[in-house]
Amino acid sequence: MRIGEVAQASGASVTTVRFYEREGxxxxxxxxxxxxxxxxRHHVSSLxxxxxxxxxxxxxxxxxxLLKFMETPDQGCQLVNKxxxxxxxxxxxxxxxLQALKNELQRVRxxxxxxxxINQCGILRELTHQA
Structure with a gap:
């Protein structure tokens, strides 16, 4: 397969395929x-x-x-679990x-x-006050 075919078969873009190659x-x-x-085919599976x-x-x-672990299939999976x-x-x-961020945004809202x-907007006043 050429790069466009492997990209399409895996759901990746050509740029992504090249990136993962460069990253090893x-x-x-x-x-x-x-x-x-x-x-x-193994490239598609890997991708x-x-x-x-x-x-x-x-x-x-x-x-x-994880890919390195897969190279030693007889090894125990403790490291994968960790x-x-x-x-x-x-x-x-x-x-x-993210929950703390949501709470803060709700407080400001x-x-x-x-x-x-706009001159009286409590949100803008609060954001300006805390800045």
Missing amino acids: LLSEPMRSDGNYRVYE RFILHCRSLGMTLDEVRS LLDEHIAQVAEKIGQ AKCHGADS
Whole structure:
């Protein structure tokens, strides 16, 4: 397959395929006589795996680690569990930060009831006061 075909088959863009190659997450494909990249089915599977991990908010380093773990299939999965537990903890922390942000935005929003002019807007006064 050429790069456009592997991109389409995996749901990635051509730019994304090249990016993951540069980052070392996707193995480099062979080259044709005309120096075109020639991809195989395993590239599509790898890209789908990478994209799925990224959709779960995993960093490139986390994905890199998971791919490395997959190279030793007989090894125990304790390290995979540890990586995922750490990622879950990071997600929980982000949820807490987002909840605090939501609460603050709701507090600021409550400063205005929509009937005032811009000069009297409680939201703008609150944002200016805290700046």
